[in-house]
Amino acid sequence: MTETVELPVSREHGLELLREMLRIRCFEDRCYRLYGETKIRGFLHLYNGEEAVAVGAMRSLRPTDAVVSTYREHGHAIVRGIPMPAVMAELFGKQTGCSRGRGGSMHLFDASRRFYGGNAIVAGGLPIAVGLALAQKLLRQNDITTCFFGDGAVAEGEFHESLNLASLWKLPVLFLCENNLYAMGTALDQAQAETDITTKARAYRMAAQPVDGMDVLAVETMVSRAVDEVRTGRGPILLEMRTYRFRAHSMFDPQLYRDKAEVAQWERKGPIITLTTRLKALGLMSEDDYERCEREANAEVDAAVQFAEASPWESVADLERFVYAGPVA
Amino acid sequence: MTETVELPVSREHGLELLREMLRIRCFEDRCYRLYGETKIRGFLHLYNGEEAVAVGAMRSLRPTDAVVSTYREHGHAIVRGIPMPAVMAELFGKQTGCSRGRGGSMHLFDASRRFYGGNAIVAGGLPIAVGLALAQKLLRQNDITTCFFGDGAVAEGEFHESLNLASLWKLPVLFLCENNLYAMGTALDQAQAETDITTKARAYRMAAQPVDGMDVLAVETMVSRAVDEVRTGRGPILLEMRTYRFRAHSMFDPQLYRDKAEVAQWERKGPIITLTTRLKALGLMSEDDYERCEREANAEVDAAVQFAEASPWESVADLERFVYAGPVA
Amino acid sequence: MPDPLPDSRSAMSYRDAVREALRSALIADPRVFLMGEDVGRYGGSYAVSKGLLEEFGADRIRDTPLSESAFVGAGIGAALGGLKPIVEVMTVNFSLLALDQIMNNAATLSHMSGGQFNVPLVIRLATGAGRQLAAQHSHSLEGWYAHIPGLRILTPATIDDARFMLAAALACPDPVLLFEHQYLYNMEGHLTAGLEAVNLHNAAIRRAGRDVTLIAYGWSLHKSLAAAEELARTGIEAEVLDLRTLRPLDEQAIIASVRRTRRAVIVDEGWRSGSLSAEVTTRIVEQAFYDLDAPVVRVCTAEVPVPYAKHLEDAALPSPDRIVAAVRTVLESSGSP
Amino acid sequence: MPDPLPDSRSAMSYRDAVREALRSALIADPRVFLMGEDVGRYGGSYAVSKGLLEEFGADRIRDTPLSESAFVGAGIGAALGGLKPIVEVMTVNFSLLALDQIMNNAATLSHMSGGQFNVPLVIRLATGAGRQLAAQHSHSLEGWYAHIPGLRILTPATIDDARFMLAAALACPDPVLLFEHQYLYNMEGHLTAGLEAVNLHNAAIRRAGRDVTLIAYGWSLHKSLAAAEELARTGIEAEVLDLRTLRPLDEQAIIASVRRTRRAVIVDEGWRSGSLSAEVTTRIVEQAFYDLDAPVVRVCTAEVPVPYAKHLEDAALPSPDRIVAAVRTVLESSGSP
C-alpha cells in the first residue's frame, strides 16, 4: 500500500503546488473546449485528475536532468517549464509551437529544457530514457533521466527490456509509472496477471514503491527521495503513481468501459480537492486564494491562446525541412 | 535451489533414459563430424550436455500435446519421435528431410507429432506457444503446449509479453527455460540484473521452480508434476532447467568467453555420466549395457546418415512451392 | 437474443460493413475469434467491434494487453492450433512491434516447413494519414508489407469489399493482412445488389476510361475517382483501377488497362521512394514498355514523417488536385488524347 | 599498450577494414562507443570487433542482452544525450524487433521536433543470404529500409567503403544504417592509395562500359562485376554502378550512366516485388524514359523465404549467370550494341 503520513506544508509551498496544478487543469479544460471549436485536432489526451504527479515529480529535477514522456504530456511539459504559449501554439499547429507545428499534442519537445517528448507509441520512450541515462553516466554528468509512462506500457516488451537494461547497467533512470487503472478501455486487471506494478521491478532487482498519486505532497516527497537516490548512481528506481484519469482517454472515447459512479468517486479524491482541503483545514489558505490562483491560471491560458491564434503557420515550402539534419546532396 | 532428492528408478526405466540420451549424444557428435565434411551447412547448434532436459521433459507429454522449440532443437525433435533419418536428411537439405530441405538444422518441423519448430529468432517461439495453448483451451482439447527456450530469450520483450498473456488467460503452457548460463558468449549475469529466472515468473503470478537439468530423473519428475498441473487448466508454469552446453554455441564460435576448466567441470556433472554413475551404484547396469546402448544409438545414426545420403534433392522447379497454401491466381 | 444481421442492401457505412463482416464470420464458424487491444469493452478504437463483446462473449471478442508481438504471435499459434483468428492491430503504426512475428513466422512457416503447416490468420489494421495524427500515427505501410512473400495484402476500399473481403480472407489458408484506411470508416454507400462474395485475386475497374489509367487502392481510390470526375469535365476520360490486393498483384489487370490507355498515373499514399507505386511502375515497364505513350507518373506522399499541422499534412499527401495535375503532365508529355 | 593502427595500405579483409574503422573511430572521439549482442567477450558474431573489448574496455565495447528494441532505442537516447553510439544489430534479421524504434523514433525525431533534435546514431547490421542460413536468417532488407524518410542507408561493398564509410556515418548528424553483407567479411583487397575518406552521397562507377549499365550494391556488386567480366569476353562492355547509398539515392549518377548506355539491368538481393530495384527502375523511367533502348530488367531474389538447401538457395538468389542472361535479354530486345 501507499504511505499515508501527513506531510508538513507551508502556505507558500502549498499555494505554489496548487497554482501549478491549476495551471494544468485550466490548460486542459481549455484544450477540451478548443477541440470542440476545431482549433486543436488530431488525438488529444487530457491529464485532468493526474496533475499531482507532474507537479509533485518535476520539482525535484534539475534543469540539466532529462525528461521523457508520453502522448498525455501537456502537464509534464508545462510544469517542466515549456512556456504555455509555445505548447498551445503547438496544439494549434503553428510555427511558434514548441515543435514548429509538426508534432501536435502528442509530440511536445523542448531541447533547452531537456524535454524529449511526447511519444505516441506506448512504451516507446522507455528505451530512449535508458539511452539518455547511459549518456549521462558515461559523460559523468551527475544528471538523471525521468521517464513517465502509463500502466498500459507495462505490458509491452520494451518495459521489460528497458527495466532490465537500466538495472543491469545501474543507470540513473527514475521510472514513473502513472497508473490510472486503464489503458484506453482496458482495466489493469484485464491486462496484467499481476496488477501490483511494483512487484515487477523485483524481477530486475530494482527498488520500487507505490505512491498515492492523488496527493501532491506525497508525490513530491517520494520523488524527491527517489531522485536523490538515483543521483547517487546506485541504479534506477520505479515509482508507481496511483492516480486516475477524469476525462475520456481521448476525444473519441465514449467511455463504455467504466461507470460514471467510479469516475465521480475518484473525482472526490482529486489532487486539487485533496490539497485544497488539507490547506484549508490547516488554515493555510482561503477560498479567495483558490479563486485568485485559478484566475491567474486562466489568464495565462488566455494569453497562450491569443499567442497561438496570432502566430503564423509554417510555410508549406518548409515541409521537408528538418527531415535530415545533414546535407541531402 | 534445485531439489536433490534421490529418485527411485528401475533398470528398465534407467536404461531407457540412458538410451534416449545416447541417441541424442551420438546424433550430435555425428553432426559435428558431418559439418566438418560439409555435408551439413548453415548454422548448427549442438545439444551436448543438455540431453537430460529433452529426454526427461518429453516423456510426460501426450502425442496430441504441442511442442515449440528453438534452433538448438535436434534433441527435442528426436525425443519427440521425429524419425532420425528425417532429421538427418533435413540437415543434409534433402527432399526427405522433415522440412523437405527448406529448414535445415534450425527449422525442424513435424505436423503429425505437433512439433512446431525449430525457431531461429530468440524468443520467437514463445508467442506461438501461447497461441497454440489458446487454441487448446478454446477448443477444449485437454492438451498442453510445451515451449523450450534459452536463458538468452529471457531478456527479450516477447518473454515478458508471452508470460503475462499465458498467465492472464490461464493457458496450458509449460515454459521450459534451458538455462545453460550463456547466450552465445554472454554470460547470464552480463545479461540479467536478476539471474534467478524463477523470480521473474512471480511478476506474472506464475508458479516456477528451478530444476537440476543435469539429472534426467529430476527433470522427469518435475516436468511430470508440472504437466499434470498445467493440464488441470489452472494456468502456466515455468521450470528453469539448470544445464550447460558442452560444445561451442555454433560451429563458428571460438569460445573466447569461457575457460576450458569451467567446461571440464560441467562435463564431470554431465547428464549421461550422472545417470550411469547412479545406475551402476544401484547395481542396475553394467559397462556392457552402456556399450550396447551406445552401439545401438550409433547404428541408428549410421542408418540415418545412409538414408540422408541416398535421398533425392528437392527439384529446383519446386522452389516456390509452399510459399502459399492457397491459390496464387 | 442476438440481433439478426441487418439488411445488407440498405445504405451503410464502411464501419458497419466491416462490423457486419465480423459478425457474419463469427456466426458462421465457431473457430473464428477476434482479438486485439480494446476490441471488447471499449468497442474497438474505431468503434468497429462495438456490441460484439455482448453478442459473442469475452472468449471470442478478446481484449489483449498492449503486447503487439505476443498477441500477433499468439494469433499465429492459434491458427496453427486449428482456430481462425482475426487479430486486430489497432493501427499499422503499432504493427512494427509485431513485425518479427509477421515476417519471420507468419510469412515463412508454410514454406519453411515444406508445406506441413499453414497459417490461416487474418490481421486487420487501420492505416493511413489525413487525420492530423502526426509522424508516429500516420503511416501507410500496406505497400511496404507487400514486399514480403508468404503474406497476402488486402486493401478494401469500397463498401462491398469491406463487407466481403474478410470472409474471403478467412477462407484463405494463408496469412492475410487487411488494411482498412481510417478515413474510410465513415464513408457511406450501398452494397451491390446480389453480391454474396468477392475474390482476392482481381483488381477492379471502378471507372472505365480510355485516356489514362489511374491506379490506386484504399483511400487513394476515392481521391482518384474525384480526380477522374474533375478530368471528365475537361473531356479527359480516366480509367480508375482499384488494386484491391497488393500482394499478389493483379499484374494482368494493370497491364491490360495500360495497354488500352497507353498512359498511367499511380496514386499511392506511401512515401514515394520504395512505395508500391514503384513496383507497379516497374511491372508496367517490364510488360508494356512499348505500349506506353509517356512515362508513368506517380502521386505519392512526400518523403517526410507526416506532420501534425493540417496545411503541412495536406501538402504531404496525394490529393485530387495533384492527381489531376499528374494526369495533365502525362497527357502533355505524350501529346493530348 | 594498444596496438598501433595497422598499415592501412597492406592487403586486408573487409572484416579487418571494418574493425580498423571501428578502432579509428573509437580512438578519434571519446563519445564513440560500440554496443550490441556479443560485440565484447565473444568478439563479435562475425569476429569484427575481436580485440576491441581488451583495447577500449567494457564501457565502450558494451555487450547487451538480447533486447533489440531496448538497446537500439538506448542508442537513440544516447545519441540525443551527446554520445556517438554505434549500435550493432547482429544481423538485419533481428532488426525487425527494433523496427518501431528505428521508424517511429530515430527516423522522425528531427522533423517531429521541428529540428530541435537530431539523432547521430549509426546502426551496423550484417545482411544477406547465401550461407544456407534459411528463411529467418537470410533477409536482405536494406532496400526495404530505404523506404523510410529520415534514415540514411549505406551498403559498403568495397574495402575502401568498409574502411571509411563508418567515419562519414559518424560525422553525419542523422541516423545511419550501415549494412555489411555477410559474404563480404572474408573478401580480401587493398585500400586505394592515398584515400583518407569517402563521401556518402555518390554512387561509384566500379567498371566503365558503354553497352549496358549494371546497377548493384553490396554483395551483388561483385556478382555484377563477375558478370561484366564474362560479358566482356563476348565483346559486351557493361558499366557497373555501385549505389553505395540506398537512401538518399544518387539519382544523377544512375541517370547519367543509363543515358550513356541506354540500357539498364538492376541487380538486387531483395525479394523482387517492392525491392529497391523497383524504385531504381522507376527513377529511370521518370527521368530517362526516352533515352532507353529497351525496358529495364531486374535480377532479384525469388519471392520465397530463402530455403536452406544449397541448390534451392542458389536458385533463389541473383548470380553472375542470371545477370549475364538478363543483359543478353536487354541487348536482344533493343538490337545488339
Ligand SMILES: Cc1ncc(C[n+]2csc(CCOP(=O)(O)OP(=O)(O)O)c2C)c(N)n1
Ligand atoms: C504500441 C502502441 N499500441 C497501441 C497504442 C494505442 N494506444 C494509445 S494510448 C493507449 C493506452 C495506453 O494506456 P496507458 O499506458 O495506461 O496510458 P494512459 O493513456 O492511461 O495515460 C493505447 C492502447 C499505442 N499508441 N501504441
Ligand SMILES: Cc1ncc(C[n+]2csc(CCOP(=O)(O)OP(=O)(O)O)c2C)c(N)n1
Ligand atoms: C532475436 C535474436 N537476436 C539474436 C540472435 C542471435 N543469436 C542466436 S542464438 C543466440 C544466443 C541465445 O542464447 P540462449 O537463449 O541462452 O540459447 P542457447 O543458445 O544457449 O541454447 C543469439 C544471440 C537471434 N537468433 N535472435
Ligand SMILES: [Mg+2]
Ligand atoms: Mg493508464
Ligand SMILES: [Mg+2]
Ligand atoms: Mg543459453
